[in-house]
Amino acid sequence: MHRTGELFGQYRTLEQQKETASLGMWVFLVTEILFFGGVFLAYTINRHAFPTAFGIGGNMLDLNLGFANTIVLIASSFTMAMSVWSAQTSHKKLVPIFLILTLVLGSVFLGIKVVEYKQKFDHHLIPGHSFDISYCSKNPTACGLSGKALEDEKKEIEEGIQAEKGNPKDPDEGGLVALNAHAQLYFSLYFGMTGLHALHMIIGAGLLFWLILEARKGRFDANYNTPVDNIGLYWHFVDIVWIFLFPLLYLINRHLA
Amino acid sequence: MADHSEHIVSPKVYAAILAALLVGTVLTVEAAKINLGRWNIILALTIATIKMSLVILFFMHGKYSSRRTQLVIVAGFFWLAIMLGLTLQDYSTRHAEPSRSQINDPATTVFLRS
Amino acid sequence: MSSAPITPSGGEKLPREHYLNATYGIRSWLLTTDHKRIALLYLISVTFFFFIGGIFASLIRIHLLTPGGYLVTPETYNKLFTMHGVAMIFFFLIPSIPAVLGNFLIPIMIGAKDLAFPKINLLSWYIYLVGGGFVLYSFATGGLDTGWTFYTPLSSIYSNSAVTPAVIGIFINGFSSILTGLNFIVTVHTMRAPGMTWMRLPLFVWAHYATSIIFILGTPVIAITLLLAGLERMFHLGFFNPAYGGDPILFQHMFWFYSHPAVYIMILPAMGVISEIIPTFARKPIFGYDFIAASSIGIAVIGFIVWAHHMFLTGQSTYSAVAFSFLTFLVAIPSAVKVFNWTSTLYKGSISFDTPMLYGLGFIGLFTIGGLTGLFLACLGLDIHLHDTYFVVAHFHYIMVGGAIMGYLGGIHFWWPKITGRLYPESLARIAAIVLFVGFNLTFFPQFILGFLGMPRRYHDYPPEYQVLNVMSTAGASILALGYLLPMVYLTWSMRYGKVAGKNPWPATGLEWTTDSPPLTENFHETPVVDWEVYDFEHRPELGLLGAVSKKPAPAHGDD
Numbered sequence: 005m006h007r008t009g010e011l012f013g014q015y016r017t018l019e020q021q022k023e024t025a026s027l028g029m030w031v032f033l034v035t036e037i038l039f040f041g042g043v044f045l046a047y048t049i050n051r052h053a054f055p056t057a058f059g060i061g062g063n064m065l066d067l068n069l070g071f072a073n074t075i076v077l078i079a080s081s082f083t084m085a086m087s088v089w090s091a092q093t094s095h096k097k098l099v100p101i102f103l104i105l106t107l108v109l110g111s112v113f114l115g116i117k118v119v120e121y122k123q124k125f126d127h128h129l130i131p132g133h134s135f136d137i138s139y140c141s142k143n144p145t146a147c148g149l150s151g152k153a154l155e156d157e158k159k160e161i162e163e164g165i166q167a168e169k170g171n172p173k174d175p176d177e178g179g180l181v182a183l184n185a186h187a188q189l190y191f192s193l194y195f196g197m198t199g200l201h202a203l204h205m206i207i208g209a210g211l212l213f214w215l216i217l218e219a220r221k222g223r224f225d226a227n228y229n230t231p232v233d234n235i236g237l238y239w240h241f242v243d244i245v246w247i248f249l250f251p252l253l254y255l256i257n258r259h260l261a
Numbered sequence: 262m263a264d265h266s267e268h269i270v271s272p273k274v275y276a277a278i279l280a281a282l283l284v285g286t287v288l289t290v291e292a293a294k295i296n297l298g299r300w301n302i303i304l305a306l307t308i309a310t311i312k313m314s315l316v317i318l319f320f321m322h323g324k325y326s327s328r329r330t331q332l333v334i335v336a337g338f339f340w341l342a343i344m345l346g347l348t349l350q351d352y353s354t355r356h357a358e359p360s361r362s363q364i365n366d367p368a369t370t371v372f373l374r375s
Numbered sequence: 376m377s378s379a380p381i382t383p384s385g386g387e388k389l390p391r392e393h394y395l396n397a398t399y400g401i402r403s404w405l406l407t408t409d410h411k412r413i414a415l416l417y418l419i420s421v422t423f424f425f426f427i428g429g430i431f432a433s434l435i436r437i438h439l440l441t442p443g444g445y446l447v448t449p450e451t452y453n454k455l456f457t458m459h460g461v462a463m464i465f466f467f468l469i470p471s472i473p474a475v476l477g478n479f480l481i482p483i484m485i486g487a488k489d490l491a492f493p494k495i496n497l498l499s500w501y502i503y504l505v506g507g508g509f510v511l512y513s514f515a516t517g518g519l520d521t522g523w524t525f526y527t528p529l530s531s532i533y534s535n536s537a538v539t540p541a542v543i544g545i546f547i548n549g550f551s552s553i554l555t556g557l558n559f560i561v562t563v564h565t566m567r568a569p570g571m572t573w574m575r576l577p578l579f580v581w582a583h584y585a586t587s588i589i590f591i592l593g594t595p596v597i598a599i600t601l602l603l604a605g606l607e608r609m610f611h612l613g614f615f616n617p618a619y620g621g622d623p624i625l626f627q628h629m630f631w632f633y634s635h636p637a638v639y640i641m642i643l644p645a646m647g648v649i650s651e652i653i654p655t656f657a658r659k660p661i662f663g664y665d666f667i668a669a670s671s672i673g674i675a676v677i678g679f680i681v682w683a684h685h686m687f688l689t690g691q692s693t694y695s696a697v698a699f700s701f702l703t704f705l706v707a708i709p710s711a712v713k714v715f716n717w718t719s720t721l722y723k724g725s726i727s728f729d730t731p732m733l734y735g736l737g738f739i740g741l742f743t744i745g746g747l748t749g750l751f752l753a754c755l756g757l758d759i760h761l762h763d764t765y766f767v768v769a770h771f772h773y774i775m776v777g778g779a780i781m782g783y784l785g786g787i788h789f790w791w792p793k794i795t796g797r798l799y800p801e802s803l804a805r806i807a808a809i810v811l812f813v814g815f816n817l818t819f820f821p822q823f824i825l826g827f828l829g830m831p832r833r834y835h836d837y838p839p840e841y842q843v844l845n846v847m848s849t850a851g852a853s854i855l856a857l858g859y860l861l862p863m864v865y866l867t868w869s870m871r872y873g874k875v876a877g878k879n880p881w882p883a884t885g886l887e888w889t890t891d892s893p894p895l896t897e898n899f900h901e902t903p904v905v906d907w908e909v910y911d912f913e914h915r916p917e918l919g920l921l922g923a924v925s926k927k928p929a930p931a932h933g934d935d
Contacts, residue, residue: 014482014489014566016902024491024565030330031557034337035595041341042599042629045348049625052352067290074286082279087268092269110921131612146329185619192612196603240321244313250286251305255293259301267807329564340592348628351683354692 031233033241035198037203040245047193047204047252056167056184059257060137060160061190063084064129066120070254073116079242080109088236091229099232106239107212110205113245117202121195129191135160137187138180171227194253201249204242211235268325278319285312388874389796390891397896408493409896414479415794416500421862424466424507427514429460433856435845436818436849442842444835452835452877453520454536460523462514465545466507468779469637470643473555473590474499477583478788479794481559483887483894484577486568486576486903491561495554503551509544513537520646522833527615527626531607542605549598552640558591559583568886570905577885577909578667582647589636589643589678597633600626624689631682639678642742643671645782646713648810649735652789653717655883656732657724658920660910663716670709677706687758688774696755703753710746714739729881730804734785737812741777745770748823763833766826772819776855791866792880797873797894803865811858817851882918884910 032186051058089103124130124177127147128139140147140212141158149157161183168182215235218224273362293301323334323343394411404412425603435455438446447455457656482489489497513519517537521530563576563584603614604626613619615626654661661667683691683699691699717739726732748770752758761767792798821844826832830841837845879888886905890898912920 010343013493014487014493020565027330027333027564028492028561030333031560031591034333034340034554035557035591037337037341038344038592039595039599041344041605042596042632045629046603046625048345048349049352049622050614050620053622054620071286071290075283078279078282081282081316081320082275085275089269089272089275107341116338131610140379156301179892182620189613189620192606192610192614198604201329237321237616240316243317243320247312247316248306248309251289251293253307255289255305258293259296337592340679344596344632347683348625348632349679351624351686351691351695352626354694355690361434370868 021054021074025230025234026237029237036241040200042191043193043197044248044252047197050193051252051256054189056164057137057183058170058190059185060183061129061187062256063157063160063258064124064127064140065194065254066123067254067258069116069120070250071166073113074250076109076113076116077243077246080106080113080239083109084236084239088229088232090228091219091224091232094225095221096219100216101222103212103216103219103232107209107216110212110239111248112206114202117198121209123197124191131188131192131195134182135188135191137164137184154261155211177244197249197253201242201245204245208235208239208242211238268322270319270322270325274319278315281315282312379535387875390893390895392895393796393891393893394896395795395893408497410478410488410490410493410496411794411894411896412483413496413500414475416473417478417503420500420503420507421467421471421475424462425678425859427511428459428462428467429856429859431455431462433852434517434927436458436852438835439837439845440849442837442839442845445542447835448521449835451518452832453522454518456833457519457522458514459509461519461541461545463775464523464544464637464641466503466510466549468641468775469552470503470555471783472648472779472786473559473583473586473640474503475645476648476783476790477559477586478555478580479579480790480887481562481583482566483564483569483890483898484580484885486567486886486899487562487566487904488897488899490558491566492554492558496558497545499551499554499558499577501810501847503548503555503637504544506544506546506548506551509540509547511544513539517539524630525601525604527604527607527623528617528621531604531614531626532611532616532618539605539608542608544829546598546605549594549601551595552590555684556587556594557589560591568903568905569867570903571886574665574668575648575905575909576668578650578671579644579647579885581668581671581741582643582650585675586640586643586647588672588675589632589640590677593633593636593640596629597637600629600633603629613909624686627686627689628683632679633683635682636675636678638774639674640908641779642782643674645738645779645786646671648782648786648789649717649738650713651883651885652735652785653720654912655789655881656729656735656912657721657726658912659720659724660908660912661716662719662722663712664909666712667716670712673709674706677702679704679710684753684758687755688762689799700755704750707746707750710742712720712747714743728803728805730799730808731785731789733805733812734781734788734806736783738778738785741773741781741812741815745773745778750772760829761826764826765830765832768832769819769822769826772822776819777815780809784808787862789865789881791869792876793887793890793892793894795870795873796876796891797869798876798880799862799869799873800865802861807858807861808859808864810854814851814854814858815858818848819851820846821851847899879918884915884918923930 015024083102083105087099087106090098090102099226128134128136138161140149141154141161144150144154164183165179168186169179212235215231289305292304292308295301297304317334323331363366393717394409397409404416407413407416435449435452438444438452438455444452478490514537517535519534519538519541520536521534521538525538525542530542563580567576600610606612607614607616607621613621615621615623617623617737642645650661650667681699681703684703685696687696717735746767752761752767752770788799788804825844825848827842828844830837876892878890880892884907886903887894889903907914912918
């Protein structure tokens with residue numbers, strides 16, 4: 005096995021082996037660009053069709069948690085890059101340390117996501133029978149809303165309902181029914197996109213865990229650091245997806261909030 | 262084909278990129294709180310694109326990668342652009358011109374987008 | 376201009392050690408990482424799905440013998456054509472040549488011991504099986520009635536058939552394609568033997584490289600599309616459901632973004648096979664190598680910007696429709712380039728009508744008809760009349776069967792001696808090829824006429840005046856079935872009783888013909904160094920052809 009950096013089977017040189025692994029990871033990331041790209045397309049078309057509902061949905065997300073998550077993920081990209089540097093410069097002991105930091109930061113991200121998802125559940129924002137975009141404005145104490153925030157949200161919902169009335173594309177002219185249908189579209193995309201992203205993070209966490217075990221055996225140095233490199237590429241890609249998800253989902257109409 | 266294994270990026274560069282990314286994040290959040298009309302989304306996506314480019318060029322060593330790797334990266338985004346662009350082109354040109362029967366019927370003109 | 380086949384060159388006995396007898400036991404096959412064994416595993420699986428798809432096709436054609444539709448109910452008929460399409464497209468046509476012939480040959484053709492990622496290659500096969508398992512489960516528990524195109528909201532909301540497992544199965548199968556494409560691209564870039572420059576690559580390899588580009592860039596989109604449709608069905612979401620403000624047109628855009636390039640996945644490898652067969656049996660270098668290589672890439676790229684020609688009747692604006700129509704005309708050009716180059720290769724060649732050549736010539740004719748009728752459909756005014764009629768069905772079957780399947784069978788026959796070390800019975804094989812050709816045309820040519828006359832596709836019933844053509848089509852189908860069954864029988868027979876082939880029975884010029892038949896597990900005794908140009912019959916006296924001179928071309932300079 006080439007986990008020791010030795011020449012393996014079908015390759016003729018170490019250089020060829022490394023090149024091959026690297027090109028393989030890049031080509032795989034291109035498939036991921038198109039994979040996420042599809043759901044970004046769905047998002048674009050739907051947001052263009054229902055800007056009001058999307059704006060309202062976006063404002064229901066916790067900006068502080070989203071901001072925190074973005075910072076955490078960016079920091080984890082930094083620590084990941086540092087672990088690659090450590091391997092390239094043969095600072096063997098540093099490699100697992102930076103990897104562990106990366107994993108910790110990634111776990112914080114996922115933890116915050118769990119908190120956010122739970123919040124959505126409590127606020128009746130999971131698409132399905134009990135979905136109700138106006139739940140929080142009608143039950144402010146259950147959502148912890150008060151004062152200006154409550155006033156702003158009530159105003160938003162009211163304006164949204166008005167905007168949806170008489171829309172010829174609506175299934176019915178109830179206003180709130182249409183708003184709920186379109187807001188559900190937003191939240192379906194929210195859960196779909198962040199869920200897919202979180203799944204990729206979980207896989208990344210698994211890869212990092214394996215990498216840490218290997219790094220602790222002192223396997224990675226200037227001669228051989230291909231797995232650190234390639235898993236790093238994957239991790240950075242997942243970070244990039246979030247760099248786009250954050251503004252598209254969280255920052256739609258913040259000037260109204 | 263020489264790959265990025267020959268060029269080691271220093272931690273100083275990584276730290277600088279980290280700082281830039283954090284600044285960009287704060288910037289995009291603050292900019293979102295100002296009402297700029299349709300420029301909000303353009304500004305947000307521009308900042309996101311810059312952040313992405315920094316990650317690709319420096320964290321992922323894109324700047325120091327072989328021509329082949331760079332071509333692969335560009336190709337991925339080019340294809341994404343094809344998918345988004347041509348689909349949006351169809352959506353944005355629908356209802357662009359009403360059919361003859363619609364022009365003649367006053368009741369339908371109310372639904373035609375300008 | 377001899378038309379007699381060349382007699383096999385030497386070899387009374389099979390080589391003592393080769394990839395088939397290197398190790399024994401079921402584990403050595405199910406856990407193999409040898410690309411050649413994996414190719415055979417795929418051969419068995421795709422043939423199985425071909426049978427499944429074929430059974431559905433037979434039921435369709437029998438049902439359509441009479442107007443009034445007495446064999447099955449309308450709902451069942453919908454399931455028949457859907458399952459025929461799903462089985463054939465996703466589990467036979469898309470994997471067939473790449474996963475069987477591509478897997479077997481690409482490493483040998485470029486002088487490597489194996490693909491870049493042999494374990495991922497095996498994983499691809501298992502993923503294919505899992506995906507296939509889900510789809511078979513769907514077939515067995517209520518079937519599918521949405522059409523292979525899964526248009527929403529029928530597939531995501533209203534259909535009462537087993538859509539969810541099918542969608543999961545196709546989603547999973549997509550990863551098999553993606554990994555195969557990834558493997559091929561990386562292999563061609565990094566695993567070539569010294570002296571094997573890009574412009575010495577066999578056109579079969581170029582074709583698969585282009586196909587792999589499509590695998591990589593297109594398949595993820597069908598994956599996400601079906602995932603969203605599946606989620607919509609499972610959780611009553613509204614991406615594509617108008618009742619919730621969703622958009623069925625969005626589904627069509629996303630679906631066809633992959634599914635149109637998918638048809639190029641199905642034909643490009645076959646074109647690669649033909650590009651190997653024609654020069655071999657015309658004993659001439661291929662005409663216009665550079666153009667054929669470039670046209671493969673051209674088809675892959677332009678193929679990605681024409682998808683909305685499947686959506687001309689969905690309310691597109693004239694601007695959009697004209698743009699896509701024009702681009703569709705454009706994509707025909709590289710295909711035409713290939714046809715002209717193959718034909719020019721034949722000109723003044725020393726042609727022999729061995730079985731692979733029969734399939735090759737059949738391909739050129741039938742693909743041309745299929746391709747030209749695609750231009751009919753690209754024409755906006757005509758498409759309004761022909762869309763969703765049997766004209767479309769005939770068009771794509773001319774390409775998929777007359778083109779892709781004939782390419783596949785031609786390739787199987789051409790490389791059969793390399794894969795098994797034995798020759799198939801030539802006379803019987805030629806008869807089978809002709810039977811297949813006749814049966815195919817009788818099945819599908821009447822369908823062009825039916826389409827023009829207005830018979831819609833996916834209808835279980837039709838007016839009595841269409842019956843004659845339908846009966847002709849079904850009669851043709853039974854002959855076509857015979858044409859498929861014959862090779863299955865004699866190829867299996869030949870594995871045990873066929874004449875030993877030797878290294879290069881045809882003879883042909885590729886690197887694969889310098890290895891043993893069957894090859895060693897590592898393919899070559901030592902890494903080859905390539906210092907001859909591709910398809911160069913003239914300077915290869917060792918092939919034993921008349922008129923060859925031993926003037927050697929200059930060695931390669933530079934690589935990649």
